[in-house]
Amino acid sequence: MTQKQIKKRNEIFCILYFIYVQLSVIITLTNLNTNSQEGVVLMTEKVALITGAGQGIGEGIAKQLANDGFQVALAGRHLDKVQRVANDINEAGGKAIAIKADVQSKQEVFDSVAQTVAQLGHLDVFVNNAGIAHVAQVINTEEEDLDRLLNINVKGTVFGIQAAATQFKKQGTPGKIINASSIAGHEGFELLGAYSATKFAIRGITQAAAKELAQDKITVNAYCPGIVLTPMWDQIDAEMGELHGVPAGESIKQYLSGIALGRGEQPADVANLVSFLASDKADYITGQAIMVDGGIKYV
Ligand SMILES: NC(=O)C1=CN([C@@H]2O[C@H](COP(=O)(O)OP(=O)(O)OC[C@H]3O[C@@H](n4cnc5c(N)ncnc54)[C@H](O)[C@@H]3O)[C@@H](O)[C@H]2O)C=CC1
Numbered sequence: 586m587t588q589k590q591i592k593k594r595n596e597i598f599c600i601l602y603f604i605y606v607q608l609s610v611i612i613t614l615t616n617l618n619t620n621s622q623e624g625v626v627l628m629t630e631k632v633a634l635i636t637g638a639g640q641g642i643g644e645g646i647a648k649q650l651a652n653d654g655f656q657v658a659l660a661g662r663h664l665d666k667v668q669r670v671a672n673d674i675n676e677a678g679g680k681a682i683a684i685k686a687d688v689q690s691k692q693e694v695f696d697s698v699a700q701t702v703a704q705l706g707h708l709d710v711f712v713n714n715a716g717i718a719h720v721a722q723v724i725n726t727e728e729e730d731l732d733r734l735l736n737i738n739v740k741g742t743v744f745g746i747q748a749a750a751t752q753f754k755k756q757g758t759p760g761k762i763i764n765a766s767s768i769a770g771h772e773g774f775e776l777l778g779a780y781s782a783t784k785f786a787i788r789g790i791t792q793a794a795a796k797e798l799a800q801d802k803i804t805v806n807a808y809c810p811g812i813v814l815t816p817m818w819d820q821i822d823a824e825m826g827e828l829h830g831v832p833a834g835e836s837i838k839q840y841l842s843g844i845a846l847g848r849g850e851q852p853a854d855v856a857n858l859v860s861f862l863a864s865d866k867a868d869y870i871t872g873q874a875i876m877v878d879g880g881i882k883y884v
C-alpha cells in the first residue's frame with residue numbers, strides 16, 4: 586500500500602469513527618429520561634405495570650402505554666391471557682413481559698413489582714386496573730360475593746399502592762399510581778350496589794394516598810369509565826338479563842341509550858385518559874377521580 590493510500594485509509598477511518606461517536610451521542614441523548622425536579626437521570630425507557638391486563642380495559646391500557654414508549658409489565662391471574670397481550674405488543678415492536686399475579690395476594694402483588702424491576706430495571710407507573718363486578722340487589726348480596734369484591738377491587742388496589750410506593754421510594758424517583766374507579770364510584774348503580782361500594786372506596790383511597798405520598802413526588806389518580814364494551818359488561822348484561830327475565834343484550838341497551846355521545850365506550854377511550862395520567866403532562870394532577878364516560882345522562 587502506498588503512502589497516499591494509507592493516508593486515504595486513515596482519513597476514511599477517522600470520518601467513520603467521527604460518525605460513530607456522533608451517532609452514539611444522539612442515541613444516548615434520545616434515551617435520556619431527565620427529571621428536572623430531582624436532577625435524576627435514568628438511562629432507560631419508562632416502565633409501567635398494569636394489573637388485569639389480559640383483556641378488556643387493561644389490555645387497552647397496556648397497548649396504549651406501549652405505543653407511548655413505555656416498557657410494560659402485564660400482570661394477571663391467568664398467565665396465558667397476559668402472555669397473549671405481551672406477545673402482541675412485542676410483535677408490534679414494543680417491549681412487554683407477562684407476570685402471573687392474583688391481586689388478592691399482597692405477596693403476589695409485591696412479587697410482581699420485584700419481577701418487573703428484575704426484568705425491566707425500574708418502575709415509573711403502576712396501574713391498578715384488575716377488578717370484578719357482581720350483579721345482585723344489596724339485600725341479596727351474599728357474604729362470600731361481598732368478600733370477593735372487597736378482596737379484589739379494594740384490597741388488591743391497596744396492595745398495589747403499597748407495592749408501587751415502596752418501590753418508588755426505594756428508587757428515590759417520582760412515580761404515578763393510577764387506579765380503576767368507575768361512574769359507579771360516583772353514584773350507586775341498581776343491582777351493582779356492592780360493586781359500587783368498592784368503586785367509591787377507590788376514590789377515597791386515591792385521595793388519601795395522594796395526600797400522603799405527595800411529599801415523595803408520587804401522584805395517585807383514578808379513572809372512572811362509563812359503560813365499556815368488555816367481557817365485564819357481557820357478564821353484567823347476562824346476569825341482569827337473568828334477574829329481569831330479558832334476553833342477553835337487552836339490559837345493556839338501556840344503559841347505552843343514556844350516553845350523550847351516542848355509543849358504547851371502548852377500552853381505547855379509557856386508555857387515552859390513562860396515557861395522559863401516566864405522562865409528564867399530568868405531573869401537577871393528584872388525588873383526582875376523572876370521568877371518561879361519553880357523557881352519561883343518568884346513572
Ligand atoms: N367495563 C366497564 O364498563 C367498566 C369497568 N371498570 C373497571 O375497569 C377495570 C377493568 O374492567 P374490564 O376490563 O371491563 O373488566 P374485564 O372483566 O374485562 O377484565 C378484568 C381483568 O382483570 C383480571 N382480574 C380479575 N380479578 C383479578 C385478580 N384477582 N388478580 C388479577 N387480575 C384479576 C381478569 O382476569 C381480567 O383480565 C375494573 O376494575 C372495572 O371495575 C370501571 C368502569 C366501567
Ligand SMILES: CC(=O)C(C)=O
Pocket residue numbers: 718766767768769774810811812813817
Ligand atoms: C362496570 C361498571 O363499572 C359500570 C359502571 O358499568
